[in-house]
Amino acid sequence: MPTKLEIKSTRDTPYIIFDAENNQFEIKGNSLPENTNNFFEPVLNWIDNYIKSPNKSTHLICDFEYFNSSSAKMIYNIFLELEKIKESGNAIKITWHYTNGDDLIEEKGLEYKSIINVPFELIQK
């Protein structure tokens, strides 16, 4: 089982916790790093490893304050990776949290929902 991945938030990067043992998967806060590839690479690597023997049911919580468009691409890549969990007969779902009135984050959630093939629920805070 991969070790826990926990990244503290900064002014331009989100809080991330991917903890297989406690079945906790969460991305939260702002994402507008100067170099998006560098920031998300360890996250994608961790997932790549995790999907080889995932938990029976994985639930990713996304709770963004703001993210820029290069992060948008990385977030999509994370979703695509997690989608592979289905191939091994295990369950994956994503919930997308947004503040009432935050059109930008809500819209981004709806867009992801329309282009990925996993249960994806939008939840208004």
Added chain:
Amino acid sequence: MNIDTTFWFFDRISEDNLCLLYNGSFSDEITNKLIELSEYNILNNASLTKMKKKASFLMAECFQNIVRHGEIIDGEEIDYVDEGFFLTKNWQGIYYITSGNLVEKHKIPELKRQLEKVNSLSKEELKQLYRDVLANQEISEKGGAGLGLIEMARKSGQKLDYFFQDFDDKFSFFYNQIVLKSMEEVFQNNEESPFELKEAIEYHQKMTDSNILIIHKGDFSQDAIFPVLNIIEENLQKEKKDEVSKKKVFHILVELLQNISKHCYVENGKKEGIFMIGESDGCFIINTGNLIQNEYVDDLKDLLDQINNLNGKELKDLYLDKLRERNIPKKEGAGIGLIDIARRIISPVNYSIIRIDSKKSFLTINVIA
């Protein structure tokens, strides 16, 4: 604000190593960010680093002047009393700090007397006056001068350069300019200052007429982008814009500023550009200018012409296509940011590209949100 104003400023500050112009309200949060950004600019410029401490001190003194006069007057709340102007500029090896703040008219004669007093004293006499005032604050009202003014004169080593400009029936703008030489210790008073206070006042006038909040020419790394974003957020907060439009403006700014930092032509290790934001009829007008490599020009033109011809639905589809592209482009995020901007503005992504030489061109982008 229109495109002519953009070029008016671009022309005037194009030779500056760095330039920060701010015309808005002054809270502690905003003054801290203006100092943070100026310090970042100074540290990023090898010829200026030596004077960082002095410049920071002098900027803080300028802000104290501004904040101190932001009061309720005769029980009447005047909401523009904290409005002011701030400029830092590095041009031809000289560093300028200019501030402008509103002063009640009846206070002007006393302020003038203090300024003249400070300007009439020698270095030694200033030191003595500083001690006297420190020991007995009352001297300020009896023929002395405020500590701030004395310190500004002492630290800058020059006569205080000031000007009063009529504002309305209650207030005048009090402008003050400090000139620091980057190489030597102080700027000598007998030298002609190439950038005069009256030009700074003209900038302020132009910014006010065109409703421009901030202009920044300099490096656009993340550390410089953040103070700019914070200053604008603070101003949006004050204007009580709704959350949706605040976030929209924030998003467009992030994309445009990070585009400069990601895609600009890097000269001497610096990611330089010019950025300007202003308001017109309740909309925000944002302009950027930066050098790009000639080899990117054709693709960029194609993309911009393409997105300017698409409607909202088509832009959304193009955005989603870009999102789904599996390859991560070498220049990360190229294109997708501009598409997402185009979806949220009421104007086309107006642009111009002017060839500078065989290697680089100058790109300007103008959007209205």
